[in-house]
Amino acid sequence: xxxxxxxxxxxxxxxxxxxxxxxxxxxxxxxxxxxxxxxxxxxxxxxxxxxxxxxxxxxxxxxxxxxxxxxxxxxxxxxxxxxxxxxxxxxxxxxxxxxxxxxxxxxxxxxxxxxxxxxxxxxxxxxxxxxxxxxxxxxxxxxxxxxxxxxxxxxxxxxxxxxxxxxxxxxxxxxxxxxxxxxxxxxxxxxxxxxxxxxxxxxxxxxxxxxxx
Amino acid sequence: xxxxxxxxxxxxxxxxxxxxxxxxxxxxxxxxxxxxxxxxxxxxxxxxxxxxxxxxxxxxxxxxxxxxxxxxxxxxxxxxxxxxxxxxxxxxxxxxxxxxxxxxxxxxxxxxxxxxxxxxxxxxxxxxxxxxxxxxxxxxxxxxxxxxxxxxxxxxxxxxxxxxxxxxxxxxxxxxxxxxxxxxxxxxxxxxxxxxxxxxxxxxxxxxxxxxxxxxxxxxxxxxxxxxxxxxxxxxxxxxxxxxxxxxxxxxxxxxxxxxxxxxxxxxxxxxxxxxxxxxxxxxxxxxxxxxxxxxxxxxxxxxxxx
Ligand code: FES
Numbered sequence: 001x002x003x004x005x006x007x008x009x010x011x012x013x014x015x016x017x018x019x020x021x022x023x024x025x026x027x028x029x030x031x032x033x034x035x036x037x038x039x040x041x042x043x044x045x046x047x048x049x050x051x052x053x054x055x056x057x058x059x060x061x062x063x064x065x066x067x068x069x070x071x072x073x074x075x076x077x078x079x080x081x082x083x084x085x086x087x088x089x090x091x092x093x094x095x096x097x098x099x100x101x102x103x104x105x106x107x108x109x110x111x112x113x114x115x116x117x118x119x120x121x122x123x124x125x126x127x128x129x130x131x132x133x134x135x136x137x138x139x140x141x142x143x144x145x146x147x148x149x150x151x152x153x154x155x156x157x158x159x160x161x162x163x164x165x166x167x168x169x170x171x172x173x174x175x176x177x178x179x180x181x182x183x184x185x186x187x188x189x190x191x192x193x194x195x196x197x198x199x200x201x202x203x204x205x206x207x208x209x210x211x212x213x
Numbered sequence: 214x215x216x217x218x219x220x221x222x223x224x225x226x227x228x229x230x231x232x233x234x235x236x237x238x239x240x241x242x243x244x245x246x247x248x249x250x251x252x253x254x255x256x257x258x259x260x261x262x263x264x265x266x267x268x269x270x271x272x273x274x275x276x277x278x279x280x281x282x283x284x285x286x287x288x289x290x291x292x293x294x295x296x297x298x299x300x301x302x303x304x305x306x307x308x309x310x311x312x313x314x315x316x317x318x319x320x321x322x323x324x325x326x327x328x329x330x331x332x333x334x335x336x337x338x339x340x341x342x343x344x345x346x347x348x349x350x351x352x353x354x355x356x357x358x359x360x361x362x363x364x365x366x367x368x369x370x371x372x373x374x375x376x377x378x379x380x381x382x383x384x385x386x387x388x389x390x391x392x393x394x395x396x397x398x399x400x401x402x403x404x405x406x407x408x409x410x411x412x413x414x415x416x417x418x419x420x421x422x423x424x425x426x427x428x429x430x431x432x433x434x435x436x437x438x439x440x441x442x443x444x445x446x447x448x449x450x451x452x453x454x455x456x457x458x459x460x461x462x463x464x465x466x467x468x469x470x471x472x473x474x475x476x477x478x479x480x481x482x483x484x485x486x487x488x489x490x491x492x493x494x495x496x497x498x499x500x501x502x503x504x505x506x507x508x509x510x511x512x513x514x515x516x517x518x519x520x
Contacts, residue, residue: 097383098383101383102400105452105454105455105466106454106455106466114466116455116457116464117457117464117471117483118460120457140396140458142458142459143456143458144458145396145397145398145456146394146397147397149394150392150393150394150397150399151382151397151398151399151400
């Protein structure tokens with residue numbers, strides 16, 4: 001079904017071994033704890049490219065095997081020919097809505113992860129390419145349940161990934177992000193600044209007291 | 214404030230020239246215009262009425278804040294101006310004279326007091342105006358009591374779930390018997406009430422897990438391994454947003470209350486003292502998940518047994 005082209009050849013040579021000839025996933029790879037996921041929600045080259053270049057939790061980087069142009073070609077091919085057409089209708093703002101409903105509870109609204117009970121924690125998702133969020137929704141990991149196909153359809157999964165991509169790369173307009181950990185470090189910095197100001201005030205008063213004869 | 218007023222004060226008239234209270238001409242010694250204070254009080258009046266009207270009409274907080282600021286500013290400026298008028302603005306410098314040794318100073322002080330008394334008596338209008346504007350301002354604040362009502366009546370004990378309400382996702386898509394596989398969950402709402410915060414539920418498919426305990430009286434509440442619990446924490450009302458698949462617990466991110474999904478969402482850790490209420494489920498003829506009824510106990514924090 002897919003027209004032949006450089007992208008198709010690169011896909012056949014490098015990707016289909018794990019993700020299946022049609023990107024359907026489910027090829028058992030003995031050395032991996034999770035089967036490589038299907039590529040149905042990978043509807044945007046901007047999601048595929050960083051994954052191919054950097055690699056993810058299970059997937060190796062292809063930066064040495066493939067040139068930049070080849071990575072772009074295969075990413076285009078996956079997004080246009082392999083992914084489910086529904087994935088290409090995804091919407092970033094809609095993904096944000098879903099992220100806040102399902103993901104932010106554990107990974108926090110900034111995606112930087114958060115503490116769970118009994119010493120566990122939800123990981124910081126900004127350390128992976130956004131496409132890794134698709135793998136997590138499809139496979140479930142540890143205490144994270146499977147979302148794909150049940151709570152979320154393909155378009156919704158892709159929307160979440162698009163949003164994650166924006167979220168973790170967004171600049172911090174308020175100055176230092178302080179690890180994006182929320183109000184606790186912010187309060188600590190505020191309290192520290194307050195202590196310094198109090199110290200300066202006391203010091204000034206001390207000096208002027210000495211100055212009076 | 215006009216310049217001539219300040220000059221008049223800066224060079225206080227010698228005693229005896231002040232004349233009878235209110236009797237001298239408009240530009241006589243000691244004369245200060247009343248209009249700045251009057252304007253301030255009128256501003257207070259208008260802004261107070263504006264505040265009350267915008268509160269009643271549910272205007273934005275910017276309007277409320279603006280009117281409140283104008284009202285307070287008006288009355289404040291009027292009082293400040295008037296106070297300056299009463300006290301005069303003579304500046305006495307140098308060593309403080311002992312009054313009984315300083316006849317001249319005493320006379321000057323007496324004059325200043327006299328002048329103030331005259332100012333007060335000349336300002337009957339201003340006094341009335343002050344009382345009126347102040348009264349209207351205080352009255353305008355009474356509307357704030359309206360924010361205490363209306364009484365919640367039964368709304369804390371009921372949610373939007375009714376017998377036969379279909380479960381839908383946040384998008385309004387109906388949930389069917391095929392939507393979830395064992396070990397997955399979603400957040401569901403009653404159809405037509407997507408914004409009803411107290412009705413949101415965690416819908417979970419337990420499947421045929423042998424560890425799942427069906428509580429007495431709830432045998433028919435979890436058809437085909439589907440169970441639904443309120444998503445409103447019984448501690449302080451946060452959404453119970455964390456689901457741990459391996460431990461089969463729901464965890465509230467606010468204060469880490471942990472609810473055991475295998476045992477009626479009983480709290481097993483954290484500050485919550487009550488299980489999450491369970492929604493009785495059914496599956497209709499088309500395979501859609503529906504509610505058998507509303508929750509059988511109130512959702513959220515236990516307001517009814519406090520205090
Ligand atoms: S609100 Fe859920 S634990 Fe406090």
